[in-house]
Amino acid sequence: MSGIFGLAWRLLRGGGRRGMLGSALTVVAVAVSTSLLLFAVAANLAFQGRADREAWRNPVAAARDAVAIQAVHLDHVDDRPVTVVDVAALEPGAPAPPGLARFPAPGEVWLSPALADLAKRLPANRLADRLSGKGGGLIGDAALVHPDELVAVRGQAPGSPVMTAGLAVDGHDDIAPTRISGFTGTRTDNAIGYQILALIASVLMVVPLLVFGGAAARLTVARRDQRLAALRLVGATPGQVVAMTVAEAVITAFAGAVLGAALYLLMTPLLTRIEIGGGPWFVADTWPGVLPVLAVLVVVPLLVGLSAVVGLRRVVVSPLGVAKRETPPAMRFVRVVALLAVLAVVPTLGMGAGVGVVTVVLSLAFLAVNLVGPWVVGLLGRIVAASARRPAGLLAGRRMIDDPRAAWRTVSGVALTGFVAGFIGLLTPGTGLLGQADATNLRLAVPPAKAAALSEQARERLATAGVRATVTVKAGGGRGKVLVAALGTSDVAVTDRARTALDGLVPGRSATTAADDDRSGFRILDDVRTGTVTVLAVSFLVAIASAGITAASSILDRRQTYALLHLAGTPMKVLNAARRTETLLPLAVMGGGAIAIGMFCALPFALSTMNVSGLVTLLVCVGLGFAGVAGAGAASAPLLRSVTANPAPRPD
Structure with missing residues (x-):
């Protein structure tokens, strides 16, 4: 086989300037196909990685031997969602949540880098006052969906009100306190949906790439057919013709595949800036891994070689017809x-x-x-x-x-x-599919028995914070009650101050607007x-x-x-x-x-x-x-x- 590869290499080099130009076109075509194929592979793996990193926030109830309690609720600041995770250890030595060096002690607050930076930049009455507690440190990448995600992990005592509160009647993004045996969790429906969309998008990209890659094997096919037909007529066996074709195609395709992999590596800094799912990507997300890259470097030349062999039927069966240029x-x-x-x-x-x-x-x-x-x-x-x-x-x-x-x-x-x-x-x-939701009224689910007292406290808190609002209590889902603070404005700074004023009024719950509830839907539409x-x-x-x-x-x-x-x-x-x-x-x-x-x-x-x-x-x-x-x-x-x-x- 080394002799066949040597002959194929000599034929490539001896094809003249235009022959080398034809081979260069094949190399470029395979390089484009390879780099975009790696992009499609990396995209699917990246969404899978995001789903795995987010899963710990979707706890699974422990059947027995619970080691901690976990509760999750969604807050908002600057029109951006903030995931707040409250955890309480039930026994010493409980495993630390992902991205944390240790289990948070009661009163500790760990922040994602983006949330910590935002807390420093915004006035305290818009965000930092909601995150009061001992500084626990920064949350690592292993717990974050993307670099700009806003996440807070707060340590609680097992008997604290946050860890014993019920689920909010309007908190469809909240998770009630759950006794867990570890921070494994399950993938969320949104994460699975993104994986499905990524798979469909890959099909829409990969199939044309495969077609293009197959076409790359047939570039300058007439010149090659004439040359191989001549070799066939002077005595070359069909096996030798096929072997030379495979060798020539694999040589050029492998060069193109290596060039394409290098091109993809150069594109990764740009790919990380594509914002989907609320933010950009970690650099590690865009790297598919050594094994997938090696697999692509092997599979692409083989597919190109196979495609070239498929086009050789006329040469092998009727070399005289090729030489005569029969239709x-x-x-x-x-x-x-x-x-x-x-x-x-x-x-x-x-x-x-x-x-x-x-x-x-x-x-x-x-x-x-x-x-x-x-x-x-x-x-x-x-x-x-x-x-x-x-x-x-x-x-x-x-x-x-x-x-x-x-x-x-x-x-x-x-x-x-x-x-x-x-x-x-x-x-x-x-x-306009989702319409325009109301962003002027903050809503907070409250226990019916405490609705009157909590509404009075809400008025006092808002007045102290300098926020003008009309507070009322309305019927919620089922037998629940919802406290409504009519702000009369959708100004994001005023809304954030009102959220901070109402924070902690009902343990484990945050005040939200109808626009907040639709924000996830709008984000999905933007991502589409x-x-x-x-x-x-x-x-x-x-x-x-x-x-x-x-x-x-x-x-x-x-x-x-x-x-x-x-x-x-x-x-x-x-x-x-x-x-x-x-x-x-x-x-x-x-x-x-x-x-x-x-x-x-x-x-x-x-x-x-x-x-x-x-x-x-x-x-x-x-x-x-x-x-x-x-x-x-x-x-x-x-x-x-x-x-x-x-x-x-x-x-x-």
Whole structure:
């Protein structure tokens, strides 16, 4: 095998300047695919890491041998949520909560770095007065979802009012005091939801990446087929041809994979700034780990090599046909049948479908669109060639008929991105989905028997703090009561002072507004929009890179044909017009079709009709798609002029 690798390496080096340029295009394509594949892998692992770090705040009741009591409630400051965890040890030597060096003693308060910094910057009556107690230290990263998270851990005595209070009637984010045997906990519903969204987003990114990676193995395929067919005709065995192809593909793909891994490492500082789930990421979150990186460095070259071997059937079976440049037989209609079969399953899906089923169906729909693409391009070629009235149209039509796969590779990235845009555009939530919640009235659940006394204390506290408010008591859920402090303003500073004044009025409960209750929902909607932008940005990066690389590779594959056409008197503007037709026409048909298919796949999950945000997303995607392909064609025009300058056959 070392001899085969040596021969493949000599053939790579001996391919001339343009041959090396073709190999360089493959390296760049694999590098882009590898870096974005690592991004998708790291994103899923990062959300899993966040879910694990948050789980300790969702306690599991101990069946026996409880060692501590844990209670959790949500407070707010500066329109940001603050997670307050109260813990009390039931026996000496209780295990410390994650991120803490020891179990907090009664009266100690441990703060996350972001919360400690905020307490120093804001006036004491807005935050610090609520966190009174002995300084216990800073909470470590192991207990935080993200670096900017606001978390406080307070030590309590087992018999303190906070550890014996009941659950608030309106505190759906609060957790009543729970006897626990350790700080293991379970993942929250929100964390699981983010993991599911990350998995779906990965499918929307990874499938085009795999298609792009497979296309990378077929870059400059015509040059390689001619060379390998010649070797086959002079006596090389099919096994030797396959081995040389695998060796050449693996060499270039491995170089691209290493370059892509290095590129991903350089991007990690930027990736940590993407805010999802309330804040940015730890640097460790963006590192997928040594084993996943090594796995990608092994799998990517193998997939590229496998894809290259699949394209060798013509060389192995009929090397003379390749040498004679015979047109391969037309593709079969069964490709369309496969797509229709996948789409027939889509209406059976819905909100109740398992995430695994949805992931598989989306992946199959993606692959089916890619499978149908060359068939549609071939059909368009026959239509264009039959109806051509100008030389450019005839050249474009004949080119699409002769090699529809190559023509499809140029536009496949943008077309598949159209699928992503159609799917996401229909699901992108509108800004007014949750409406505008009230932020002027603070509410606090109170025991019915103490409602009158607590309302009087609330008036006194608010007056002492200099906050003008009207305090009333209203019926809450069931037989409960809710104290309402009408502030008459939504000014965040006034609201924070009122929260501080009411803090501790009812142990283990915090005053909140209706806007606070909806803040989690708004954050999720913002995260969906952020994820939409991220997925589309990644998809368009792949699409534009694919269009540019494959456009240049196509010119290198057909350089002798272009040169001979130009030598025969074909003007350059005709050649460029033919290139534009064979890219923009399939893009318009398959891009529009992919958008429609993506929207169809999103219908079972759509909550309402498309909103303005989704429509704008689609229009921007269409504009960027056409601009990207047109720009790729324009960027490769100098290369076309270069290859037409010398029509003489080259030795490579």
